[in-house]
Amino acid sequence: MLQDLRQSRGVFRLKIRLHDDGVLIGWDIERRPGYDPKKRNQYGNPTYVAPVHTFVGGDFREAEIFNGKAVRMGWYIHPKTGERIETDF
Known part of the structure; x- marks a missing residue:
């Protein structure tokens, strides 16, 4: 990922989401x-x-x-159970 970011322009995004049972970390490259x-x-x-x-x-x-409609559902991994949960946000 970092090699691709160095070769092509883009922005590395580090995302943090607070959950009642813990903290969720995500990342991507935006172009x-x-x-x-x-x-x-x-x-x-x-x-x-x-x-x-x-x-x-x-x-x-x-x-x-x-x-206003989800065309691709979002998801997160529950911090305690490890279960993948689909969301519309």
């Missing part, structure tokens, strides 16, 4: 393919490019939400 800071919209702001996350790992992953 915005096609983003060009010189491209501007009609208001002069940089054109938005949605992020793409790779090398997702750890104790949890967020759901992918589109138009």
